[in-house]
Amino acid sequence: xxxxxxxxxxxxxxxxxxxxxxxxxxxxxxxxxxxxxxxxxxxxxxxxxxxxxxxxxxxxxxxxxxxxxxxxxxxxxxxxxxxxxxxxxxxxxxxxxxxxxxxxxxxxxxxxx
Amino acid sequence: xxxxxxxxxxxxxxxxxxxxxxxxxxxxxxxxxxxxxxxxxxxxxxxxxxxxxxxxxxxxxxxxxxxxxxxxxxxxxxxxxxxxxxxxxxxxxxxxxxxxxxxxxxxxxxxxxxxxx
Numbered sequence: 001x002x003x004x005x006x007x008x009x010x011x012x013x014x015x016x017x018x019x020x021x022x023x024x025x026x027x028x029x030x031x032x033x034x035x036x037x038x039x040x041x042x043x044x045x046x047x048x049x050x051x052x053x054x055x056x057x058x059x060x061x062x063x064x065x066x067x068x069x070x071x072x073x074x075x076x077x078x079x080x081x082x083x084x085x086x087x088x089x090x091x092x093x094x095x096x097x098x099x100x101x102x103x104x105x106x107x108x109x110x111x112x113x
Numbered sequence: 114x115x116x117x118x119x120x121x122x123x124x125x126x127x128x129x130x131x132x133x134x135x136x137x138x139x140x141x142x143x144x145x146x147x148x149x150x151x152x153x154x155x156x157x158x159x160x161x162x163x164x165x166x167x168x169x170x171x172x173x174x175x176x177x178x179x180x181x182x183x184x185x186x187x188x189x190x191x192x193x194x195x196x197x198x199x200x201x202x203x204x205x206x207x208x209x210x211x212x213x214x215x216x217x218x219x220x221x222x223x224x225x226x227x228x229x230x
Contacts, residue, residue, distance in 0.1 A: 044219075104155050
């Protein structure tokens with residue numbers, strides 16, 4: 001069965017500090033990995049994706065993520081957090097040629113001034 | 114480019130009443146999804162369409178939920194009758210067809226927040 005885990009319900013970080021939001025996955029076949037952000041009362045917005053190639057992927061708003069095949073992880077990172085980064089973050093995996101996505105349960109990021 | 118459009122944004126109904134949600138995907142997107150999102154949780158797939166064909170509806174509670182995408186463009190999700198536990202946000206998303214355009218992300222609408230009293 002395909003699944004995505006986000007082990008932390010909440011991550012707290014001070015503005016200006018680096019942040020990491022964790023994601024691990026379990027799939028049969030090649031994983032295609034995505035990160036989305038959701039602000040209150042809004043739909044999910046795409047941040048970045050890993051399909052193939054370089055394990056370090058850069059995305060919107062200064063976010064990046066590192067694909068680690070041996071650890072089956074795809075952690076989201078940002079060198080310097082902003083208060084405006086506070087939101088709900090979702091990791092998702094898509095398997096193979098199918099247009100089906102599996103989402104994690106989400107991690108609430110709180111960035112304090 | 115217009116995004117995914119959903120209406121209404123909010124709906125409050127009493128239990129046992131019917132309700133319908135509408136979604137218009139991004140132009141040219143063949144794949145359309147309906148998700149249910151409970152508060153603080155990740156989206157859970159209800160149904161996925163490729164054009165007008167429902168290719169994955171295994172998670173749709175078919176005794177009360179139904180969906181259609183008659184012309185392969187916009188879609189309607191219906192609940193009849195609604196129950197208290199149906200209170201949630203219903204998200205619509207679309208994406209290009211996988212085989213022709215690579216591994217694209219989904220584009221989400223703002224969602225419809227349903228409250229069943």
